[in-house]
Amino acid sequence: MEWLSAYSAREEDEAMLKKINPRAAGFVIFLFGLSAHAAGQDRLTGNGPLSSMVGGHETGADLIWGLPAGASMGVSGLATLTYRLAEPFTLERAAMIDSVVVYGYQQGAIEGPTIDFLGVELWSGRPGDPGSTRILGDVALDALTDVEHAGAYVANAGVRFTTDRPVYALSAGGLDWDVPAGSYWLVWTMNGTLDGGPYSPYLGDEAEPRLGEAMQRVLGAWRPARNRTEGGVQVSLPFDIYGVAPCPADLDGDGVLTVFDYLAFFNAFASGDLAADCDGDGTLTLSDFQCYQRAFLEGCD
Ligand SMILES: [Ca+2]
Ligand SMILES: [Ca+2]
Numbered sequence: 001m002e003w004l005s006a007y008s009a010r011e012e013d014e015a016m017l018k019k020i021n022p023r024a025a026g027f028v029i030f031l032f033g034l035s036a037h038a039a040g041q042d043r044l045t046g047n048g049p050l051s052s053m054v055g056g057h058e059t060g061a062d063l064i065w066g067l068p069a070g071a072s073m074g075v076s077g078l079a080t081l082t083y084r085l086a087e088p089f090t091l092e093r094a095a096m097i098d099s100v101v102v103y104g105y106q107q108g109a110i111e112g113p114t115i116d117f118l119g120v121e122l123w124s125g126r127p128g129d130p131g132s133t134r135i136l137g138d139v140a141l142d143a144l145t146d147v148e149h150a151g152a153y154v155a156n157a158g159v160r161f162t163t164d165r166p167v168y169a170l171s172a173g174g175l176d177w178d179v180p181a182g183s184y185w186l187v188w189t190m191n192g193t194l195d196g197g198p199y200s201p202y203l204g205d206e207a208e209p210r211l212g213e214a215m216q217r218v219l220g221a222w223r224p225a226r227n228r229t230e231g232g233v234q235v236s237l238p239f240d241i242y243g244v245a246p247c248p249a250d251l252d253g254d255g256v257l258t259v260f261d262y263l264a265f266f267n268a269f270a271s272g273d274l275a276a277d278c279d280g281d282g283t284l285t286l287s288d289f290q291c292y293q294r295a296f297l298e299g300c301d
Pocket of ligand 2: 288
């Protein structure tokens, strides 16, 4: 199967895809299906990628800038001041959410992680809106089960060498949140042992932040999470949600797997619809064909 690995790079995937007509793509799916292996926890949804400057730091780590120059580098989620952060997400299919991962940093955490508390909740709508309520979880309870360096540093715009703001991936595991398909909001709050923050970095490229819908609760009131304390733009915060969808390949939602699910996948892929982003990396590549074929073969739990 050496020829398969030759097509592992994303650019090559895309170059190859341009040459594939739908009939040939079906054949490719068949071939890739043979090499599929069973998957465990799937990334159900999320926001990202965490860094668009992969390897952009002088150490070779990934880089995240506060943008534009002079803006805040992150958004505070400090639990002791009852700050909270929130991001919306949609589940296309019913799922059991096992864990959520959010990202945080504190300036000066050069000897290891200093964030030691993570509270998470699932909300029915945008926090602060009339009718939006907490469904599951409790931000007052510590749900932090794992802290890992995310391989990225936050820095001021244009700076590539500072290492005093390492970004940590904060996991809240073992949630067992059983939720139907629908739209939700993830709410979280953090504490750390250093002064200042913890802050969540926000998404962006080398020039500007990615506009988003993130919310921040400050002094008891929800407001848009922004890249400046005063003014600025509403940003987008990185997070990942992992779990198991009992019938992940059922794209038309009728509860069984048929050729129409394949057609739905092809149509979504052909039209650039991220419903076909089976591996959840935010782009449509050959990897998504492999992922979908695997999901189809695994069927419904
Ligand atoms: Ca179906
Ligand atoms: Ca993908």
